[in-house]
Amino acid sequence: MTASAPRVVDAGDALTAVLGEARRDGRTVALVPTMGALHDGHLALVREARRRADVVVVSIFVNPTQFGPGEDLDRYPRTFDADVAALTGHADVVLHPGVEQMYPDGPQTPGVTVDPGPLGSVLEGSVRPTHFAGVLTVVAKLFGLVRPDVAVFGEKDYQQLVLIRQMARRLCLGVEVVGCPTVREPDGLALSSRNRYLDAEQRGLAAALAEALRAADAEAAHGASDALAAAKTVLAARPGVDVDYLVVRSPDLDDAVDGRPARILVAAKVGDTRLIDNLPLDLGSREETR
Numbered sequence: 493m494t495a496s497a498p499r500v501v502d503a504g505d506a507l508t509a510v511l512g513e514a515r516r517d518g519r520t521v522a523l524v525p526t527m528g529a530l531h532d533g534h535l536a537l538v539r540e541a542r543r544r545a546d547v548v549v550v551s552i553f554v555n556p557t558q559f560g561p562g563e564d565l566d567r568y569p570r571t572f573d574a575d576v577a578a579l580t581g582h583a584d585v586v587l588h589p590g591v592e593q594m595y596p597d598g599p600q601t602p603g604v605t606v607d608p609g610p611l612g613s614v615l616e617g618s619v620r621p622t623h624f625a626g627v628l629t630v631v632a633k634l635f636g637l638v639r640p641d642v643a644v645f646g647e648k649d650y651q652q653l654v655l656i657r658q659m660a661r662r663l664c665l666g667v668e669v670v671g672c673p674t675v676r677e678p679d680g681l682a683l684s685s686r687n688r689y690l691d692a693e694q695r696g697l698a699a700a701l702a703e704a705l706r707a708a709d710a711e712a713a714h715g716a717s718d719a720l721a722a723a724k725t726v727l728a729a730r731p732g733v734d735v736d737y738l739v740v741r742s743p744d745l746d747d748a749v750d751g752r753p754a755r756i757l758v759a760a761k762v763g764d765t766r767l768i769d770n771l772p773l774d775l776g777s778r779e780e781t782r
């Protein structure tokens with residue numbers, strides 16, 4: 493049997509019709525928001541969506557409001573036909589809205605921007621100050637268009653996942669936000685659409701991010717400072733990796749406490765390409781382990 497291609501719709505009547513039909517039949521709907529240039533990390537989210545709902549909608553929209561001035565909005569990879577082909581047999585609907593449909597009154601419409609609060613200004617937000625307002629606003633709009641029962645996001649963008657969970661809860665959006673573990677290359681590099689910007693030498697250097705996180709994991713039983721020190725040692729040996737931040741935080745991104753689960757998060761530039769990664773850590777405490 494040949495797998496059927498997903499139905500491609502924009503944010504107009506066809507979307508309303510296809511979702512209305514599903515709802516009438518009592519089927520549940522999962523949404524996987526993406527910016528396209530799909531890879532196996534995205535497909536893992538789509539498979540999780542399939543496990544959790546009857547109808548799987550994947551949105552492909554390169555959202556201008558989450559890119560700051562001088563960022564890569566114009567050169568962000570756009571591979572729509574290949575994306576639809578990759579989703580064949582996996583997704584039911586591809587939502588591909590136009591910018592004017594998502595922002596009918598212009599991208600910076602006063603009164604419709606979601607405020608990410610203090611967590612939006614740290615870590616990624618300290619380097620990309622308007623980024624999370626753009627992400628949360630477009631995700632809220634996608635939730636409004638699709639009204640999903642479940643929405644699936646990757647842990648690769650961990651701060652984004654925490655903020656979207658907060659938004660869904662605080663705005664009572666009635667959607668279950670599910671996080672999926674990061675899918676990696678064999679050397680540990682987290683799959684990312686931006687990896688295609690890397691040349692061969694940079695690609696080699698980029699593996700240092702995951703290597704540093706693994707080194708932290710190996711020391712985690714000794715507590716947060718030993719874990720952090722191990723990761724720093726790895727990154728210090730790679731001068732071509734320009735670290736923006738390397739921190740250990742609680743799963744909610746508050747300060748980490750030894751003896752508890754935590755996350756280590758890293759962001760670095762390799763050439764002109766900014767990469768992020770993170771890993772869960774199970775922190776022991778020095779007193780217990782020494």
Ligand SMILES: Nc1ncnc2c1ncn2[C@@H]1O[C@H](COP(=O)(O)OP(=O)(O)OP(=O)(O)O)[C@@H](O)[C@H]1O
Nearest residue numbers: 526527528533645646648649674675683684685686
């Ligand atoms: N390696 C990965 N494993 C699991 N999920 C991922 C991975 N990469 C991206 N995702 C998730 O896919 C969703 C869509 O992300 P997006 O389209 O921005 O892809 P991306 O590869 O993260 O691109 P970018 O290079 O812009 O960061 C997000 O929820 C993101 O966290």
Ligand SMILES: CC(C)(CO)[C@@H](O)C(=O)[O-]
Nearest residue numbers: 525526527555627630649
């Ligand atoms: C969630 C998202 C699709 C919103 O544009 C984007 O930030 C992404 O791809 O992670």
Ligand code: BAL
Nearest residue numbers: 527558559623649652
């Ligand atoms: N995956 C996060 C999207 C962004 O960096 O804009």
